[in-house]
Amino acid sequence: MIRVGVNGYGTxxxxxxxxxxxxxxxxxxxxAKTQPNFEAHTAVKRGYPMYAAxxxxxxxFSEAGIDVEGAVDEMVADADVVVDCTPSGIGADNKALYESHDTPAIFQGGEDADVGEVSFNARANYDDAVGVDYVRTVSCNTTGLSRIIAPLREEYGVEKVRATLVRRGGDPGQNSRGPINDILPNPIHIPSHHGPDVNTIFPDLSIDTLGLKVPATLMHVHSLNVTLEDDVTAAHVRQLLESESRVYVIPEGLGIDGAGKLKDFALDAGRPRGDLWENCVWGESIxxxxxxxxxxxxxxxxxxxxPENVDAIRAMTESAEQAESMVTTDEHVGIGI
Ligand code: NAD
Structure with a gap:
């Protein structure tokens, strides 16, 4: 069993x-948590030993009725791998703690790319993280773009990617973020930082990205234009994307016309927290x-x-090859059900 510690127990x-x-x-x-809030109580109910960050x-924690096993460094010492899920920038500060215990760690996409030796997406570059001690799982948007670009590159070759990212203003619990009633070019300069982040996965890819922020918490929506090297048909691309386990091509006829109904669909299907681990591509839009x-x-x-974090754990610990890891992760997370 791979012993995993999670430092930062938020979203x-x-x-x-x-x-x-x-x-x-x-x-x-x-x-490990900083405070005994509602998430700490849920963690305890789920049976996760609690450490004080x-x-x-x-x-x-004791005053809130939560038993603490110890301080975070004890958890780090005991783990084979720590997944750092602290807010942007704090992961980099925590790196010295992981290094002092020789504990490999995974950082999240809010950190600068140089926090890890490798930026990681399971579909695109699993092998680059095999046996590596410090890995950064790329951001939600970079993950979403990489899952589309990888198969397109392999199948047809990609000359240029242009993507406009319509970004949610904040997560549902982030009530201090916005906008509440505006449509913001964000970042206002073009191209946005997202393209260079995708280049941490595909260094030689030509990609320009533009970002906006809108008053929504549900999901991001990407408008994608990819100039391919080969002539293709929409039907062939659709077939290709349908064969990707972490891409869900939304069938026509389901009446899913936006992110709101997608989230309803996930909740109706009984998915935990209404999660949609897959890219959701509108079939009609291809x-x-x-x-x-x-x-x-x-x-x-x-x-x-x-799922990318789970695969990164297997790559770093050299416990499974790419295909085996992704299939195992998908099956046990519940992807494709
Ligand atoms: P979050 O604020 O929801 O959760 C972070 C948790 O870490 C909170 O519980 C916070 O109390 C805790 N924390 C703060 N300081 C800590 C410390 N020193 N030690 C331990 N815990 C500490 O943040 P999040 O949205 O889960 O983001 C975490 C990382 O994941 C960031 O790098 C972010 O950019 C990245 N990420 C976020 C999203 C998203 O949409 N939420 C998507 C992809 C990647």
């Missing part, structure tokens, strides 16, 4: 813990003009990186 961390817990070859040896705050492919996809920012 990403709680999902990573549940996904790891569901795997047959992994166990959650602990989660800030040791001086241990008494706060169009080809010459060598230019167009499509719309929705990306659930809170959950698409979760």
């Amino acid at each position: 990403i961390g709680k999902r990573v813990a549940d996904a790891v817990d569901a795997q047959p070859d992994m166990e959650v040896i602990g989660v 800030i040791p001086e705050r241990m008494p706060l 169009a080809v003009e010459g060598r230019d492919l167009y499509l719309f996809q929705a990306i659930h920012q809170e959950s698409d990186v979760i």
Whole structure:
């Protein structure tokens, strides 16, 4: 069993813990939190040993009726791998802690790329992370773009990617973020930073990205134009994307006309937290003009990186090859059901 600690138990961390817990070859040896909030109580109910991310705050946990196993460095010492899910920038600060215990660690997409030796997407570059100690799982948007670009490159060759990212203003719990009633070019400069982040996965890819922020918490929506090297048909691209386990091509006729109904669909299907781990590509939107492919996809920012973190653990610990890991992850997370 691979012993996994999760440092930072918020939006990403709680999902990573549940996904790891569901795997047959992994166990959650602990989660570290800064405060005994509602997520801490849920973690305890789920049976995850609780560690204090800030040791001086241990008494706060006891006062809230939560037993603490110890301080975060004890969890780090005991783990084979730590998944750092702390807010952007704090992961980099935590790296010294992981290094001091010789514990390999995974960082999230909010960190700068140089926090890890490798930026990781399971579909695109699993092998680059094999045996590596410090890996960064790329952001939700970069994950969503990489899952589309990888098969297109392999099948047809890609000359140029242009993507406009319509980004949710914040996650559902992030009530201090916005906009509440505006449509923001964000970042306002073009191209946005997202393209260079995709280049951490595909260094030689030509890609320009533009970003906007809108008053929504549900999902991001990407408008994608990919100039391919080969002539293709929309039907062939659709078939290719349908064969990708982490891409869901939304069939015509389901009446799913936006992110709201996608989330309803996930909740109706009984998915935990209404998560959509797959890229959701509208089948009807897949169009080809010459060598230019167009499509719309929705990306659930809170959950698409979760299976990637699980695969990164297997790559780093050299416990499975790419295909075996992805199949195992998908099966036990519940992808494709
Ligand atoms: P979050 O704020 O929901 O959760 C972070 C958790 O870490 C919180 O519970 C916070 O209390 C805790 N924390 C703060 N300081 C800590 C410390 N020193 N030690 C341990 N825990 C600490 O944030 P999130 O949305 O889960 O984001 C985590 C990382 O994942 C960031 O790098 C972010 O960019 C990335 N990411 C977020 C999303 C998303 O949409 N939410 C998507 C992909 C990647």
